[in-house]
Amino acid sequence: MVNVLITTWRDTGHPESGGSERYVERIAVGLAASGHRVTMFCARPAGGPRDEVIDGVRYVRRGGRLTVYLWAVIAVLRLRPDLVVDVQNGMPFLTTLVARCPVVVLVHHLHKLQWRSWFGPVLGRVGWWLESWVAPRVYRNCRYVTVSEHTRTELALLGIDPERVAVVPNGLDPVPHVTSGRDSRPLLVVVSRLVPHKRIEHAVETVARLHRRWPDLRLEIIGRGPSAEPLAAYAAAHGVADRVTIHGWVDEQEKHEILARSWVHLCPSVKEGWGIVVMEAGAHGVPTVAYHAAGGVGESVLNGKTGLLADDLDEFVTAVEGLLKCGLMRTALGEASREYVAGFEWEHSVRSFDRVVRAVLAGQPVGNASRHTPAAT
Structure with a gap:
């Protein structure tokens, strides 16, 4: 021993x-x-x-x-x-x-x-x-x-x-059984600690740039941390407070119910060692949009296969809208992600x-x- x-x-x-x-x-x-x-x-x-x-x-x-x-x-x-x-x-x-x-x-x-x-x-x-x-x-x-x-x-x-x-x-971890199906309206999700280097404001900014073309677009943020109040203020300042829900901490079951309802998972972090939540989203057939420069996330997200990687905020927003527009691509990336993460x-x-x-x-x-x-x- x-x-x-x-x-x-x-x-x-x-x-x-x-x-x-x-x-x-x-x-x-x-x-x-x-x-x-x-x-x-x-x-x-x-x-x-x-x-x-x-x-x-x-x-x-x-x-x-x-x-x-x-x-x-x-x-x-x-x-x-x-x-x-x-x-x-x-x-x-x-x-x-x-x-x-x-x-x-x-x-x-x-x-x-x-x-x-x-x-x-x-x-x-x-x-x-x-x-x-x-x-x-x-x-x-x-x-x-x-x-x-x-x-x-x-x-x-x-x-x-x-x-x-x-x-x-x-x-x-084994994914719990969920009762939720994919939402009929476009839903983005972020699961993260709410701290500055996670850059959750990029997810809010994405909604702010797209909501006029996507009037039903919503963002749900799961997590807690010191950036919660600044994020709420950021959403209000950009006119999308009614489209952004900050849940705070939720239990595992509720987290997976929200992931199962979502269309696209966003991971705008500056740096990640890997990104467990990328795999959790993938287990529900939900592709991820993240940044090339974010480190290990470039291995948990296979660009163009299980999700999309961007070089800057403009590309990030474009990638998200591309997945919102093309259900076939979104489904294909999501299913490929489900298959990929099953091996871990x-x-x-x-x-x-x-x-x-x-x-x-x-x-x-x-x-x-x-x-x-x-x-x-």
């Missing part, structure tokens, strides 16, 4: 959690089911439990947005794991400075643009320096895991040898991650051995 400690900023119980937290949790549960002793160390939201065990994983929660990093170092020293999985979600935990065991670094994507959007040009440069210069040197002897070939390439640009990086893509299974992802863990402990290479293509393409 291997004692694995996962250090991560948040778990899925945190109000600011998103797709990367879902990935980490599914891997943690899978590793525990494989026989490992798994502890997840993360920040504790206000009122949240400090310690609990869920699905075989021990959760230890200490600290807040910044102090969690100090607490994580203490946890490494106290728990003495056999292996640390250091989740670098922009800010590195730097656990290799104190760990007396191998450290695997999990990176979903790089955060150059996000640093600036959250902290401005000055502090943003400091954050990017930590991620792009300090972290590669601190982790220079560590193996990496990421979720896309795109991020693997980006890490190489920071001087991290691709042979040290294993690609273990996301899986897809969490069981496969967990097995691949487990191979990384065992290879690192045995001192073996992990690079290409953990890469895989989905069963259905």
